[in-house]
Amino acid sequence: MIRYYQSVYDLAENIGLRYPDGLTPEEALNHITDTAKSLADVATLVVRTLYLQAGGNGSLENITADPQTVTRMLYGFIINWNxxxxxxxxxxxxxxxxxxxxxxxxxxxxxxxxxxxxxxxxxxxxxxxxxxxxxxxxxxxxxxxxxxxxxxxxxxxxxxxxxxxxxxxxxxxxxxxxxxxxxxxxxxxxxxxxxxxxxSRWQKIGARIFLVASRELEIITLVTGVAVLLVSMVLIYFLNAKSNVLFSGPREQSSVTY
Structure with missing residues (x-):
């Protein structure tokens, strides 16, 4: 619980705040959890220590934190404020x-x-x-x-x-x-x-998400690209070899007149 204190991970699931299944919101609000009991015990120890440090000499039995109040605050601030x-x-x-x-x-x-x-x-x-x-x-x-x-x-x-x-x-x-x-x-x-x-004034943070293709589609794309490259090279070779036939210019006209 201590390692998540005052962090973004200070959430119900990370601090062991659990409720029995089937409780209504009102029942959950007043259900004393194990986490609330532990925090109440810690608070009791701290308050009693402060009382003694301040010079108190009375009985410490009456100085106890209320687990009911602790569990209500946990539920209100972490689970449901409304x-x-x-x-x-x-x-x-x-x-x-x-x-x-x-x-x-x-x-x-x-x-x-x-x-x-x-x-x-x-x-x-x-x-x-x-x-x-x-x-x-x-x-x-x-x-x-x-x-x-x-x-x-x-x-x-x-x-x-x-x-x-x-x-x-x-x-x-x-x-x-x-x-x-x-x-x-x-x-x-x-x-x-x-x-x-x-x-500090923080600007809005934006993000763009791009879908990553599947492994199969990447392989198909690569193989298709290589195949197109090879076919293009062969086609260009034959076109270049037969260029004198395929791309010959028009015959020169005779200068003889009738």
Missing amino acids: NSWFQSIISQDQKEHFEKQDHISYYVSVNEPTFSTRLVHFVLTNLTGYLTNFTEEECRHTDPKSELFDYVWVQGWRAENASDPTPRCVRTHVWLKRARSPAFELHDWASTEYSTWTE
Whole structure:
């Protein structure tokens, strides 16, 4: 699993992410795989180590990673992003934008948040935020700067026998900001106080595919070409040998007149 980390081969089949046959999308979303258990164990060990390094002296038994959450993130980011969990945690403002996506692009931009960046933002909001009793109007117009929190009006879960989900207001410490240097805002490209950088622009890559002939057709083509060459050489030899007969000029007319 480690050798595929952060590479184009970090796919379900390469990291051992397998599901039993016959599961519905909802069942697969909540099915705790062996890969999720392994990652949860690693995360538990890392968190406990950080806790001890930070000076913690309490019991470590209560510090454990939830395999259910890990398996949901694996399924959402690798198998199918359009699942009930992701749909419940995204904001209503992004609903139409998400419905237009047919796949997750893992390209990360430094200027505008990408689809995958927004998904991570909503996942962290869901896992670290708190539900409030704010109405939609209060949630959308609460000044986050005055309370050091951000408020997100999320779609929420669809209750049983309900046709539409129940939206809720979530208070979170997670912020989504542009990775933009103040030098770009000030147009001070020679600034020694703020960093500047450039981002590559990639042209579209094209390719032309040519079919390769079969081995039999290549042999037939070669033999036919050699045969035509030999016949042409023989024909030219005889034409050259009989050229005085085949290509003789017209007889000269007599100068005698009657």
